[in-house]
Amino acid sequence: MRTRGFPPPDTDPAGAGALLSVDGLVKQFPGVRALDGVTLSVRPGEVHCLLGQNGAGKSTLIKVLSGAHTPDAGMIRWRGRPVAFPTPLAALRAGLATIYQELDLVDGLTVAENVFLGHERSRFGFSLRTKGNAEAAALLRRLGHPDIAPGRPLGTLPAAGRQIVSMARALSYDARLIVMDEPSAVLDAGEVDTLFRVVRQLTADGVAVVYISHRLDEIRQIGDRVTVLKDGRTVAAGLPARTTTTAELVRLMTGRTVEYAFGERAGPARRRELLRVNGLGRAGEFADVSFTVHSGEIVGLAGLVGSGRTEIVETVYGARRPTTGTVTVDGRRLRPGSVRAAVRAGLGLCPEERKSQGLFGEDPVYRNVSVASLARYATAGFVAPARELAAAARALTDLDVRPGDPRRPVRTLSGGNQQKVVLARWLVRGCRLLVLDEPTRGVDVGARTELYRLIRRLAADGVGVLLVSSEIPEVLGLADRVLVVADGRVVHEAPAADLTEADVLDLVLAERDTSGWQRANQGHSAVVPHDRSEEPT
CATH class of the missing domain: 3.40.50.300 (P-loop containing nucleotide triphosphate hydrolases)
Structure with a gap:
């Protein structure tokens, strides 16, 4: 041509x-x-x-x-x-x-x-x-x-x-x-x-x-x-x-050898219940979902794309309004469908689609970090830029965001560094419960290990983590407890140490074969995932 x-x-x-x-x-x-x-x-x-x-x-x-x-x-x-x-x-x-x-x-x-x-x-x-x-x-x-x-x-x-x-x-x-x-x-x-x-x-x-x-x-x-x-x-x-x-x-x-180090799981110390989800449902998306998250615990949601994982965690966070069920934080029931109520209760969300849902692309990095905590840097209704900038800079250094200039437009950062900026927002806010939806999507192998260590560190400090990932080994490696989700329902719950990747795939595929998944995706071929455990590494 x-x-x-x-x-x-x-x-x-x-x-x-x-x-x-x-x-x-x-x-x-x-x-x-x-x-x-x-x-x-x-x-x-x-x-x-x-x-x-x-x-x-x-x-x-x-x-x-x-x-x-x-x-x-x-x-x-x-x-x-x-x-x-x-x-x-x-x-x-x-x-x-x-x-x-x-x-x-x-x-x-x-x-x-x-x-x-x-x-x-x-x-x-x-x-x-x-x-x-x-x-x-x-x-x-x-x-x-x-x-x-x-x-x-x-x-x-x-x-x-x-x-x-x-x-x-x-x-x-x-x-x-x-x-x-x-x-x-x-x-x-x-x-x-x-x-x-x-x-x-x-x-x-x-x-x-x-x-x-x-x-x-x-x-x-x-x-x-x-x-x-x-x-x-x-x-x-x-x-x-x-x-x-x-x-x-x-x-x-x-430039160095990197191991996928998920870190050591915390011991069975007594933990305080942070989050209780009871009978949560949203018409046409998921139904009858119940689970808890305790301080210092990482709870993973494993399942295929389209299983309802994202819809569940967004409803917990208040971004979607449930049709049934309740969400309780520290014993207090949250107002359904209210992000403001969730944030005030100590929840933070790193969304699946960071560019469209988690970032203001034309704004500088520091403003994307501080946006959930602006009241802390304000006097008489006016934000003090120096304090705002200093707090963001500390968080960026802690997460090794590159380039580290907090004044750069966030759209100029690579995908993995943009993900770190979203996480930095909630670190500055001091959230007690973090909802991480695909936290390592588009993140390179070196930065993944750093994020894994950071998530473990947060849990060791008493933060509860609700984790969604399409990579089953990541869920099993990070989480203490795993909920297997298929066709909008929790079909199994077990300690992560008791599950293998094959176990999870067997559960979700068995459920999908008996559900409306194929009808919901009518017109598109689907190939059963094969076991890649024996592929060369």
Whole structure:
């Protein structure tokens, strides 16, 4: 496809056969050198995995490749010719598409309208709906999903379906390379298998995929080669994905050997009941949920995406109003559906979707930290900025947020550091009960261990923790007690030490097979998660 201002497709004149090659790429922001001579080479039809800690430069590299940022130095060659994409639309039209972790789709539009968003099928200003639906259906068939109706409202699709629509949108521009940023972050194990099947179909057609994930087991399953970034530099390029050990990848990313240390569980000391949930339910989402959380205890909710975990903890926090049941903190019943009442009682929430639900993107980091505690820094109704800034700075130092400048807009931080900012908010507030919904999503291997230690430290100080994670080993490793959730119900409760990953999967899959889960996700294939315990590490 010809793009105005860019040369036509061509083979690599150097004979290397690269679809995309990057050499010596540099990008400087005020006070930060985000990219410092990055190199990358991607071949047609391969899955090239891009790894690195938060702040390593992955997000900046993606934005440069997609035309959102202009590099300060270096060369980008696309299909053998030097390019400098001035806008994301120019990159798309040239055949380089990016699917971000937070999908840029519109719930109120149909599937077909989202597929052709920005280059609608129309004539003389009139929408050609039949033509658009037919072309969208052809793209969905190519991706192995003829069951997704082009006229279906996008908002009715589960997370896996939305990913497929994003890929169809990329292919509608005749994409030859698709960058996928944490594509599995909101998918359960079966949906990840479906995603991998679609990726393999794309690469079989010659489409290249740059795959970014912090889940190293996924890299080994889907990847062909790996490039590792650290501190804005390429520290390893073109490593074989299936044979490079996890230990070596971690060493390259962090400069040291990192163990997934969950820390020691607290002993069976007498604990005070902080939270009691009794018969909690919300019509159409979950029903008859009861449990307790004690001071110094970590209680985990394990289950598949869509099982009702997030809806349960958001209702406990007051962000959703229950239809039945009660939430009691320190013996006092909370007003249903009131976040203010929950916060005043000592609850804090780190939400699943930090960008849309937990952060004010244009505000500075310190304001995002202090927003739940502004009254502490106010005199006669006016906030004292120096006190506010000092408190935030201490919390950022404690969590090793990078860069550590509290005045930076929070949107300029990497995903993992943004997650730390949300956690810092509640540390400053001094919450007695923390609700952590996917606290390590998008967080690199080094920072995960730091977060695990922090969560353990909070529990040792008497804070109660209610933890939700899609990674079952994380729940089992951190929690003292685990509630297994399936189809909106708690189907099992046991000490974490008495459960294995296979036990949890058996429970949720057995419940799903006898429930309405498949009816609720009608029209989307689901593959039973396989036991990965014997995969190489």
